[in-house]
Amino acid sequence: MNWLERCVSDPDAFLRTQWRRGPALLRPADPPTEILTPADLDALIDGGTLRTPYAGLFTRAGAVADERICPPRIVAGHPLAGCLDPELVRAVIRDEDATLQLRYLNHWHPAVRALTTDLGERLGRLADAFLFSSLPGRHGPVHRDDGDILVIQLSGTKHWQVYAGPTDPAWQPVREDDPGPVLLETLVRTGEVLYVPNGYAHTARATGAGPSLHLTVALREAGGGHLRTQLRALLAEDLALPAHPLDEAELTRTAAALLEHLRARLADATPTALVAGARRNAFSSRPTA
Secondary structure: OOHHHHHHOOHHHHHHHOOOOOOEEEOOOOOOHHHOOHHHHHHHHHHOOOEOOOEEEEEOOEEOOHHHHOOOEEEOOEEEOOEOOHHHHHHHHHHHOOEEEEOOHHHOOHHHHHHHHHHHHHHOOEEEEEEEEEOOOOEOOOEOOOEEEEEEEEEOEEEEEEEOOOOOOOOOOOEOOOOOOEEEEEEEOOOOEEEEOOOOOEEEEEEOOOOEEEEEEEEEOOOHHHHHHHHHHHHHOOOOOOOOOOOHHHHHHHHHHHHHHHHHHHHHOOHHHHHHHHHHOOOOOOOOO
16 A cells, blocks of 8 residues: 555655645545544553553643553553553543543554555655544644654644744754744644644644544654764674784784775765665654654
């Protein structure tokens, strides 16, 4: 299945006219809204197998402490921590207007994994997926994410404001106090997809009569640290050196062999290949907000 086509309708036109050029609201002909429905989410909550850190709740005061929603559980005589209790989760959502976030669904949800794998291969990026379920009126902070994002509105509606991208290469994917003027303000309805380029600040508020359910696919971008890591891996590839050279002459020969290996690896390296490798491994432990 071509998941990119289902998200953007015309991949060639999207890459030619919208990718990395600015935010855009897309209306694909066959959006993947079936990938995770409100009924599916209810089943996940009520199934009792959701665990932290793959799942969490947020209120206006911040993250809900695990001990409030994860009572002790014993499985086959062993304590199992971090299991979300369905009744406690629903009570916090109802009474405190909490947003439920499911993180890194590509790790554990087969259909979402198929989507992120395809998008990642077609766009040359590492792709992660996050699900957000918010009640009407819930407003997230203005923030930046470390990658391009595709926001797939699965159910309900959400009002988005997207601001300009960062101007400082030392920027971090955190809350933004002064994001500048709004570039795009739009209501994203069920079946629509919002594209936000890498690092562009944004915020959203659930609207309408019922909960908003959307899937954010984060297409991670490489940074300087990823390039350094990729270069180290490239230089170390197929490198075999004696652990303990026995004398001065052997130590010198080992040093010469090391330099020869490094020169050969660098001679074959190209900036394009280094960037591509870094993008494939641009892992981020920072959850998309």
